[in-house]
Amino acid sequence: MEFSINLTSPEKAQADCLVLPIAGKKLPTALAKLDEAGQGWISALLASGELAEKSGSTLATHLPIGNKPQKIVLVQVDKDVNAAASRKLADTIAKVLVGGKSISAAVWLGGIRGVDAGALTHAITQSIVAESYRFTAFKSEPDPAPLLAQIAYIVAKKSDVDTAEAGLARGLAVGHGVNFARELGNLPGNACTPTYLADEAVKLARHYGIKADVLEAADMEKLGMGSLLSVAKGSVQPPKLITLEYRGGAKSAKPIALVGKGITFDSGGISLKPGEGMDEMKYDMGGAAAVLGTFRALAELGLPINVVGVIPTCENMPAGNASKPGDVVKSMSGQTIEILNTDAEGRLILCDALTYTAKFEPEVVIDLATLTGACIIALGHVASGLYANNDALADELLAAADESGDKAWRMPLWDDYQEQLKSNFADVANIGGRPAGSVTAACFLARFTKDYTWAHLDIAGTAWKSGAAKGATGRPVPLLVEYLAQRAAKKAKK
The missing domain is CATH 3.40.220.10 (Leucine Aminopeptidase, subunit E, domain 1)
Structure with missing residues (x-):
């Protein structure tokens, strides 16, 4: 065209x-x-x-x-x-x-x-x-x-x-x-595996001159990513940790980091999901797809900014060796986690990815994940849930959401909710019960992001559509590109 x-x-x-x-x-x-x-x-x-x-x-x-x-x-x-x-x-x-x-x-x-x-x-x-x-x-x-x-x-x-x-x-x-993210999201789980996602990331990087790296399970084991690996071990598909580095800004400028959840299929694990609608769990890699879509867009535009992408990707499947409710795992950060529900797996792979992201010394970290059904209950399919440990970052993302039309709504991240994540057997539980489920999921991630400026986008309600219009939406690629463009423009004025 x-x-x-x-x-x-x-x-x-x-x-x-x-x-x-x-x-x-x-x-x-x-x-x-x-x-x-x-x-x-x-x-x-x-x-x-x-x-x-x-x-x-x-x-x-x-x-x-x-x-x-x-x-x-x-x-x-x-x-x-x-x-x-x-x-x-x-x-x-x-x-x-x-x-x-x-x-x-x-x-x-x-x-x-x-x-x-x-x-x-x-x-x-x-x-x-x-x-x-x-x-x-x-x-x-x-x-x-x-x-x-x-x-x-x-x-x-x-x-x-x-x-x-x-x-x-x-x-x-x-x-x-957007269309690149949609295509990845729409692929079935037997085609879009963690290996396929890594291959697509490497292809994208080669085409646009972006640096790419893929860590295997053995590499993650050495780094102590016990939380991420606990999700992957029930599947025959090997997990991957994908990193992309786009360097369009000054060499000395710290990067913006985008971290995308890449569960290529989520059965719920031992805490098995209901069969109805389970096919839509191929969309549980919507965060990863959006990171890749955003990288394609910023590379096409040649934005003068440094951006790092980190994508933890695996399947969550039930098996004899899969994680069980009550298991305790150790994350890369050293914090131990009691797994009360294996279907709360997104936060388990993200927490290690967020810890790993610190190595890039990012100016800002934004993770995006189809994290909780509770966010759909709160905001429906109109707005993504936005959490942030920094008001200025939250305001910038909301401004980008308004400008792009890719709506987001800020949610609370108060320490009061941390009480729900207490565990008698580990440093933290991976769920906090039904009340405020999206909030407690964000509060869980906040424990692993204390050393940098961070925001979390829960895109469970916006990454895909169900029913007659079933399909991936490519959100929040428009929001992220707008945010990165605004950041690049501000830096250019300084």
Whole structure:
């Protein structure tokens, strides 16, 4: 799919389909020549009320121009569009174009006020790339690919060209990162194993010139990662600890670390999950997929920032040698953990990964994990749960969530909840009971992150969808790319 920025006027656009955002019933002055060429059809349609006044309404028709009818799609927009509204508009345009039969399309940006050309091209491009995604890896007769092959954005001012180009680049990178994460997430557990995930990380690193390293079980044993290995031992699939190092910033600059939970299939272990819906536990590596998707996006953009990725990955399976409720294991940090529930395994692999991450001397550490069903009870499938031991970091992540539309909501991380994790037989229990389950899971991780600035994103409710729309979402790649872009911009100003 090819994208371009055209400095021209709507009547001169060369495309199978023209997308024309319009506020209200009044014909914009910039469309007067196009309306004249189309024998006044646009103004007549607007006056007749054929295009509903509700924002997001669409009307597809054809203009009688010359000997060839010109397809147009009118899209109703508010007089002034904010960032949230522009993303909804982008989704509307993407659905119309990707679901249509046009090979080429031109989107006129002049009818949208309130956000700049860069924000518009970013939002629309990201939506089109995401809407075009199809999972075809295991289908003998794949769903038809979209016909749409060329998209041009029409801008009226020369000063908008550079801004639009930058937005286009960002939209492409985020869209590609999201789709990469979705593809990994949608793969079944028999295909996307820890070894496969490590191979994909190494391939990504080679393609973009990123440093990659993969630790095997023996390496983790030497490092004392007894907590991570306790989860992996019930599976025939060997565990991996993947690290990626993207160095786009100054050599002396400390990196941002992203730590992603990579349980490629979670049966619950001895604390076996119910059979219904267990197939969706292939998505329990959503955090790992999002880290890899984010690395692809930041490498495409060439962001001037240093970022480290750490991905602990394994399966959680029941077996004669699997961990049992009541077992006690020793983490890399030296803290001992009583495993009261083997289905609370994500925190067991993350705690060792978080301890290991300290070796990179990170400025900030952000872990992301499909960690708890309790977070879904708290926030549903709209927002990811955000926990942080630093208010400034929490504010930055929330700002990035607002800007990207990849919603997050801050949750408490008070020491009061640590009481629920007390154990009579070890330093800490791996669960704290049903009350505040997402909070106590974050509090467990907080015990291993005291030496650095840290945030945790519980993405259990946002990493995938169930039902008819079942599939990975690629979240929180948009949030993380926005956060990293904002950090890079701040550093550039210093």
